[in-house]
Amino acid sequence: MRRKFLTINIPVIALMALFMLTINPQAFAAGLFGPPQTVSRQDGGLNTAIGYRYHEDTYKNGADHTFRQNEIYSQAAYGAKNIWEVYARLGIADMKIFDVFSSADASTVTDKKDFEENWKFFGTMGAKAFYPVNSMFGVGAFVQGTYYFSDFTDDVTGVSGGNPFIAELKVKNLWDVGGGVGFQVTLPRGIKLYAGPYIYYSEAKVSLSSDMSGLENWAGDFSIKNKSIVGGFAGLDIPLAKGFRLNIEGQFSDRFSAGAAISYTY
């Protein structure tokens, strides 16, 4: 029985692994990871979801800065055999970067400290594969990536050396990619409890329109990256009623992120 299972499913898992390794990391990356096992029907089918994630992270470019985002997204996924799934998301997210406009030089005074920008579109693609060890326990792997289609921009005004100024900070080409391994336990009533480690990399190009004394950290064009690339995640996937499921998940790398999604299985 086990041999038959492996014979049938190993090629699928291998293809999934190949897919995960060959996708272009420049264009893909993270969000909620979800349970390692697909919630689609065994004979293949769609599941769709709407989700929200509160995301915090620390980025570095000389000094550390805390990023905060609220993401809302819609997801469509196709999975089969209870072992594999591919999914795509389209959503919007805002961005706040704390203390980015705080001047280190007393001669420069700005009208605000934080960078803030409203909703911009992003897209996510991902895939997951699952190996059921027994009826209760299983191990899965996933990869997913996100790309933001628009730039985040915010203006800052102030006085530098007695001269008024206005400068624009742009966060361009923000993308992230993450992958990990999840261990899943299926509890009574179909509740799935899962947890595991993940790695995560995020990058963006940043540019300040004019160099200001005291804002040297943001002078010129450069890249920012997330400070910590290793983290852990844990979550619950709970069947509701009439084909709906609730997924709640927390992630921790340098800072804590959490989210929830409600999915519907066709």
Next chain:
Amino acid sequence: MKSYLTVIISFIFLAVGLAYGEQTSPTVMPQNLSSPQQVLPASNADQIPVKPADKPAGAVADEYKDDDYANDTFKEERVEIADPLQPFNRAMHQFNDKLYFWALKPAAQGYKAVVPEPVRISAKNFFDNLGFPARFLSCLLQADFGGAATEAGRFSINTIWGIGGLLDPSSGKELNLQEQDTDLGQTLGVWGIGQGFYIVWPILGPSSPRDSMTIAGDYFLYPVSYISPWYTWLGVRTYKEVNATSLRIGDYEALKDAAIDPYVAFRDAYAQYRFKKVKARKAKLHPAVPQEAKSPAVNPALPEKGN
């Protein structure tokens, strides 16, 4: 100025509708009638359900002859509609017929050949989902709050979990939130406004002054109507019709071929069909109405629930 004109024309139409109510006369359906005669307008065929006559003459009657309620069930009210514009209507009927055979059908056939059925069904679902405001308002105006809630639920679920309405999870076995088969014309009918006379609109197909309110109302309540510039709107509307037609090619032809005088058949079927729809809505709102009049779906001789 344009809106004043619309209001004035609407008022005149309503007034005419009130003046011409349906003429109904209880009759017994002939025992050898194979199935009710149904015909489709050339471009508005989705308003009338299609049930091909796949049983021999008398089969329906035979099937139900042992039932106690058979005689009651087959009592039909013949609905007549005034047709003072018959020359114009016949010309428009002919025009719509040619439009179907010369433009809509070839376009739909070509489209059908290159676009897979699941994609076409998804497109239909998407446009149906956009029809939510008109259905929701119609339910509210009929004081059908359950229907309005169902429509609101359908719209929310299909928009959120149906990927913007491309999928229709609400109609599934588990949720079972079916689309409310209603429109503004039916609402006016429920309020007691008569059909008025028969009129065939070019492109839009069979209608009446009362049901022309549906055309006007749907225009304002259908989000696609607000697409600009106008040629984009026209393109989207045309695509919607071509897509819908691609899912029912052959139905119109079959029904047309079965009629001796297609114009008369279309007219009578339209009047009968709309009468039944209004009656079904009234029955839903006032359950005291006898069971056989509640819905066409419970009467084997009447059309199934419309699309």
